[in-house]
Amino acid sequence: MSGDTYDLIVIGGGINGAGIARDAVGRGLSVLLVEADDLASHTSSSSTKLIHGGLRYLEQYEFKLVAKALSEREVLLKMAPHIIWPMRFVLPHQKHLRPAWMIRTGLFLYDHLGGKQTLANSHGIKFSGHPAGAPLKAAFTKGFVYSDAWVQDARLVVLNCMDAADRGARIMTRTRAETATRSSDGWQVTLKTCDGETSEVRARGLVNAAGPWAVRFLDDIASQNHPYALRLIKGSHIVVERLFAHDYAYIFQQPDGRIVFAIPERDFTLIGTTDVEHQGAPGKVAIDADEIAYLCEAINRYFERPIGPEDVVWSYSGVRPLLDDHEDNASEITRDYRIQLDTAGGAPLLNVFGGKLTTYRRLAEDAVDQLAPALGHREKAWTHSGHPLPGGDDANPQQLVASLQSRYPFVPSPMATRLVFNYGTRALTILGQAERLDDLGEHFGADLYAAAEVDYLRAHEWARTAEDILWRRTKLVLRLDDSEQRRLADYLAASAANTEEEKA
Numbered sequence: 489m490s491g492d493t494y495d496l497i498v499i500g501g502g503i504n505g506a507g508i509a510r511d512a513v514g515r516g517l518s519v520l521l522v523e524a525d526d527l528a529s530h531t532s533s534s535s536t537k538l539i540h541g542g543l544r545y546l547e548q549y550e551f552k553l554v555a556k557a558l559s560e561r562e563v564l565l566k567m568a569p570h571i572i573w574p575m576r577f578v579l580p581h582q583k584h585l586r587p588a589w590m591i592r593t594g595l596f597l598y599d600h601l602g603g604k605q606t607l608a609n610s611h612g613i614k615f616s617g618h619p620a621g622a623p624l625k626a627a628f629t630k631g632f633v634y635s636d637a638w639v640q641d642a643r644l645v646v647l648n649c650m651d652a653a654d655r656g657a658r659i660m661t662r663t664r665a666e667t668a669t670r671s672s673d674g675w676q677v678t679l680k681t682c683d684g685e686t687s688e689v690r691a692r693g694l695v696n697a698a699g700p701w702a703v704r705f706l707d708d709i710a711s712q713n714h715p716y717a718l719r720l721i722k723g724s725h726i727v728v729e730r731l732f733a734h735d736y737a738y739i740f741q742q743p744d745g746r747i748v749f750a751i752p753e754r755d756f757t758l759i760g761t762t763d764v765e766h767q768g769a770p771g772k773v774a775i776d777a778d779e780i781a782y783l784c785e786a787i788n789r790y791f792e793r794p795i796g797p798e799d800v801v802w803s804y805s806g807v808r809p810l811l812d813d814h815e816d817n818a819s820e821i822t823r824d825y826r827i828q829l830d831t832a833g834g835a836p837l838l839n840v841f842g843g844k845l846t847t848y849r850r851l852a853e854d855a856v857d858q859l860a861p862a863l864g865h866r867e868k869a870w871t872h873s874g875h876p877l878p879g880g881d882d883a884n885p886q887q888l889v890a891s892l893q894s895r896y897p898f899v900p901s902p903m904a905t906r907l908v909f910n911y912g913t914r915a916l917t918i919l920g921q922a923e924r925l926d927d928l929g930e931h932f933g934a935d936l937y938a939a940a941e942v943d944y945l946r947a948h949e950w951a952r953t954a955e956d957i958l959w960r961r962t963k964l965v966l967r968l969d970d971s972e973q974r975r976l977a978d979y980l981a982a983s984a985a986n987t988e989e990e991k992a
């Protein structure tokens with residue numbers, strides 16, 4: 489490893505680093521991506537998980553951002569139909585918050601700004617007799633329905649890295665860039681793994697996709713002068729037992745002008761988010777009591793059955809790394825991204841600031857469009873069509889569930905569905921030659937088995953710990969109890985020790 493030379497080193501294995509690594513290696517650049525923790529362990533697994541235009545950004549006149557995001561929604565739905573799928577959103581009408589004409593106009597724009605769309609258009613609804621009306625207070629009699637999409641956020645990152653690796657990129661997780669020294673012809677980067685091993689690598693160009701750490705990276709690791717400041721805006725979500733029994737999500741307008749989503753996730757409802765200025769270290773974020781109270785109140789304004797802090801079974805928080813545009817109100821700071829290529833100070837340095845999961849592919853394309861010529865590469869952008877992410881090569885996951893069940897009749901239906909909507913066609917690789925559930929290895933709880941899924945995740949998706957698997961790769965965290973989680977952790981530790989022994 490020490491002494492290896494690449495065209496490009498990408499710092500950060502969140503969605504932006506992963507997207508750039510994939511795009512760059514696909515254009516013929518040799519690429520190393522380094523991630524200090526697990527892939528997607530920070531902002532990119534703490535999102536509301538929407539691939540969306542951002543209805544509320546219309547009010548901030550961010551038409552360009554909304555149009556870009558809506559057209560990306562179509563591209564991403566095709567690229568990864570197994571981890572991104574359409575969702576219908578219900579907006580109960582409250583005329584004192586926003587008049588009906590304003591919402592109708594906004595939704596009309598939302599249906600059309602992105603160009604040709606495959607998702608259903610918006611329309612008005614009456615709640616009486618409509619499934620979405622059931623959990624609402626009787627005062628809400630009508631509203632609107634519109635389309636957006638839902639994404640398995642952390643898996644989007646992992647699949648971009650898998651595809652990048654399949655195309656020749658090197659992905660190193662749990663490896664921090666400790667120093668980055670720039671000269672006229674390249675970068676020398678010192679890497680340190682979580683086991684304390686250090687190595688030196690070189691590259692002709694460097695991408696700073698460190699998300700909330702992007703400015704710290706410039707200040708402390710790369711020692712570069714720059715004019716940038718980030719605002720770190722914490723957003724938290726709570727998870728409660730299922731509040732309604734249908735597939736619609738809700739978008740609830742709040743008296744402070746913000747919106748809060750209530751999204752169905754199988755037996756649970758995901759509620760978020762908040763917008764709170766964050767001053768501490770980016771890695772240390774957690775929900776506070778005020779945020780829990782805010783989210784419960786936001787729900788209690790609409791649903792008949794109230795919730796309180798005691799109903800929260802899980803919560804998570806992340807920080808949005810937003811470029812400081814001197815806006816007072818945290819929810820009004822632009823969510824659009826900024827990329828900046830600096831070639832004046834020596835070898836190329838590309839900085840990424842802000843952005844959304846939804847626009848990551850465009851961001852990556854813009855970044856490599858700028859960077860590749862500076863490295864003498866002229867290959868054209870390629871990620872916009874016809875190149876699905878791993879497992880996304882079957883456009884009809886529902887049909888895939890059916891064919892998986894006919895090939896593996898012993899797999900229970902919920903498990904078949906979960907595998908397909910996590911791994912797409914790669915679910916077949918996971919099940920392999922199995923003829924019965926016993927062939928899938930040790931059973932950890934829920935429908936997680938060792939020889940099938942866990943070993944696959946270790947071998948192909950850089951998973952090392954129980955948290956990597958339960959929280960970011962499978963979202964099974966709420967379905968395994970403490971002792972089952974400990975057994976998984978023990979299994980992973982033993983497997984890692986065996987691998988070390990085999991290497992020695």
Ligand SMILES: Cc1cc2nc3c(=O)[nH]c(=O)nc-3n(C[C@H](O)[C@H](O)[C@H](O)COP(=O)(O)OP(=O)(O)OC[C@H]3O[C@@H](n4cnc5c(N)ncnc54)[C@H](O)[C@@H]3O)c2cc1C
Nearest residue numbers: 500502503504524531532536538665699723843844845846
């Ligand atoms: C609460 C919330 C809700 C959101 N909801 C949505 C949504 O619904 N839809 C949407 O489109 N967007 C949403 N977003 C925005 C989206 O999540 C972010 O824009 C995106 O995840 C940012 O990705 P990133 O790669 O820039 O940062 P990150 O995911 O944080 O990745 C940066 C990585 O760099 C690594 N790193 C830092 N320093 C080093 C170093 N020295 N060496 C090696 N690695 C390093 C970090 O460990 C980190 O993993 C939301 C954001 C938040 C916070």
